Amino acid sequence: MTTIAENLQQVRARIAVACARARRPAGEVALLAVSKTFGAEAVLAAAGAGQRAFGENYVQEAVAKMEAVRALDPQRAEALQWHCIGPIQSNKTRLVAEHFDWAHTLDRLKIAQRLSEQRPAGLAPLRVCIQVNVDGGASKSGVAPAQALELARAVVQLPGLVLRGVMAIPEPAPDFEAQLAVHRQVRAVFDAIAASGAPGLGRFDTLSLGMTGDLEAAIAAGSTLVRVGSGIFGARSYPA
Numbered sequence: 001m002t003t004i005a006e007n008l009q010q011v012r013a014r015i016a017v018a019c020a021r022a023r024r025p026a027g028e029v030a031l032l033a034v035s036k037t038f039g040a041e042a043v044l045a046a047a048g049a050g051q052r053a054f055g056e057n058y059v060q061e062a063v064a065k066m067e068a069v070r071a072l073d074p075q076r077a078e079a080l081q082w083h084c085i086g087p088i089q090s091n092k093t094r095l096v097a098e099h100f101d102w103a104h105t106l107d108r109l110k111i112a113q114r115l116s117e118q119r120p121a122g123l124a125p126l127r128v129c130i131q132v133n134v135d136g137g138a139s140k141s142g143v144a145p146a147q148a149l150e151l152a153r154a155v156v157q158l159p160g161l162v163l164r165g166v167m168a169i170p171e172p173a174p175d176f177e178a179q180l181a182v183h184r185q186v187r188a189v190f191d192a193i194a195a196s197g198a199p200g201l202g203r204f205d206t207l208s209l210g211m212t213g214d215l216e217a218a219i220a221a222g223s224t225l226v227r228v229g230s231g232i233f234g235a236r237s238y239p240a
């Protein structure tokens with residue numbers, strides 16, 4: 001077995017244990033493999049071990065990698081799903097709209113409108129999450145919790161998008177309890193949108209929360225999608 005396959009097995013086991021502790025059905029939490037900085041071979045090694053969903057931060061790196069994966073193994077490439085989890089600048093919206101299945105980092109209506117307009121008609125609507133900033137300063141990405149519902153109400157009206165949930169990248173916290181406290185704030189934003197009764201929330205079911213270092217606390221807080229990079233692929237060789 002490759003290291004990546006072994007790591008994947010361990011991460012899946014961590015998820016299963018965390019689900020059991022949280023008295024949640026295993027299978028309620030999906031795994032997104034964050035492959036930023038790693039190459040097409042690493043993606044294919046994970047795909048060979050059953051992983052389907054991959055997360056990328058840098059749009060150009062991601063698009064080149066998708067092409068490389070397709071060239072190496074066209075059949076397997078067909079089955080993969082790509083999630084944009086990095087910040088989206090206006091000049092990158094077209095690449096995101098044309099190449100990704102999901103975008104987790106919506107925090108401005110203008111970007112959402114561009115993604116919707118640029119989503120090719122032949123593709124399913126882009127699945128999106130609203131990124132919420134619960135613990136950072138104004139310089140950090142994500143909308144303030146108080147603004148999330150307003151953005152959600154606007155995003156659900158865009159025909160090229162389907163609003164699937166909420167995402168956050170909390171600052172590293174020292175222990176489980178501290179992580180859980182922040183994650184619960186994100187969960188509260190998710191719950192408030194879900195309970196708002198806004199039209200267009202029929203598929204609002206995703207809480208994108210938790211990484212290698214805090215996935216247990218995220219699952220305890222209700223995460224349905226953990227984004228794990230180093231736990232699967234190893235340490236990144238340049239900062240990301």
Ligand SMILES: *Cc1c(COP(=O)(O)O)cnc(C)c1O
Nearest residue numbers: 034085211212227228229230231
């Ligand atoms: C890099 C990254 C991850 C994965 O982080 P690890 O600590 O390597 O698991 C998850 N989410 C986002 C948004 C990231 O940028």
